[in-house]
Amino acid sequence: MSEQQPGPLVAHTPVPVLPVEAQEVVRVDRVSRTFGRGERAVHAVRDVSFTAGRGELVAVRGRSGAGKTTLLNLVGGLDRPDSGRVRVAGHDLGAAGERELLRLRRGTVGFVFQTFGLIPILSAAENVGVPLRLAKVPAAEREERVAVLLELVGLGGQAAQRPYELSGGQQQRVALARALANEPDLLIADEPTGQLDSETGRSIMDLLRAVVHARGMTALVATHDPALIDLADRTLTLRDGHLTTP
Numbered sequence: 001m002s003e004q005q006p007g008p009l010v011a012h013t014p015v016p017v018l019p020v021e022a023q024e025v026v027r028v029d030r031v032s033r034t035f036g037r038g039e040r041a042v043h044a045v046r047d048v049s050f051t052a053g054r055g056e057l058v059a060v061r062g063r064s065g066a067g068k069t070t071l072l073n074l075v076g077g078l079d080r081p082d083s084g085r086v087r088v089a090g091h092d093l094g095a096a097g098e099r100e101l102l103r104l105r106r107g108t109v110g111f112v113f114q115t116f117g118l119i120p121i122l123s124a125a126e127n128v129g130v131p132l133r134l135a136k137v138p139a140a141e142r143e144e145r146v147a148v149l150l151e152l153v154g155l156g157g158q159a160a161q162r163p164y165e166l167s168g169g170q171q172q173r174v175a176l177a178r179a180l181a182n183e184p185d186l187l188i189a190d191e192p193t194g195q196l197d198s199e200t201g202r203s204i205m206d207l208l209r210a211v212v213h214a215r216g217m218t219a220l221v222a223t224h225d226p227a228l229i230d231l232a233d234r235t236l237t238l239r240d241g242h243l244t245t246p
């Protein structure tokens with residue numbers, strides 16, 4: 001299957017028409033996060049506000065240390081802000097307890113990282129199936145869904161291979177399939193192409209974009225790469241923790 005033609009998982013879901021507030025998947029209101037105290041305090045994210053809607057691929061750019069990872073972690077519920085409010089798919093993360101945050105991270109948000117984060121002793125198919133196991137999806141359904149997901153990312157023939165038997169680009173495709181396994185509303189990708197050559201990086205971003213648009217998901221992608229920023233619907237630029245106005 002070519003990358004330009006997403007598989008059945010992409011094709012079967014028409015984007016429903018929802019009320020405006022439901023179209024808004026991410027709402028960040030005046031969020032700040034400081035690490036350390038006093039003279040050593042690092043204001044990693046300062047008074048940041050933005051929204052992202054369904055079907056939107058939003059790039060987050062900025063120099064090293066600008067606060068991209070910190071912001072993504074706050075939106076994904078991996079970290080909590082010192083002040084301000086984060087809402088994801090209608091959930092107020094500040095009001096959520098640890099258990100609810102865990103549920104959100106497993107079900108509502110999918111994560112893709114620069115270093116792929118695959119489990120080396122598991123096959124591609126088993127890696128993709130991990131979130132489905134955690135969600136207690138029965139084995140037969142799990143296998144079926146994993147097969148569709150691997151097909152979607154163009155790795156139908158590599159299901160049995162382990163990460164070290166795959167190229168970097170293929171590993172990142174497996175990681176993307178895993179992030180999509182629970183059909184999240186929001187995909188968070190922190191420099192997903194940072195370890196890939198530019199051509200492979202571009203093909204991963206093309207795939208990500210196709211999935212986001214076809215499925216009406218929302219994606220926040222931190223990247224340095226200007227070529228990839230061109231693929232985004234919108235770009236947020238961070239400078240010293242501040243969002244610069246476009």
Ligand SMILES: Nc1ncnc2c1ncn2[C@@H]1O[C@H](COP(=O)(O)OP(=O)(O)OP(=O)(O)O)[C@@H](O)[C@H]1O
Nearest residue numbers: 035036042044062063064065066067068069070071
């Ligand atoms: N857990 C932490 N403890 C202390 N300081 C931190 C922590 N996480 C991030 N920082 C600091 O916050 C600032 C923003 O870091 P962040 O990782 O968000 O930047 P970034 O834009 O993702 O950079 P890069 O492009 O290098 O990944 C940096 O000065 C960093 O050193």
Ligand SMILES: [Mg+2]
Nearest residue numbers: 068069070190
């Ligand atoms: Mg970072």
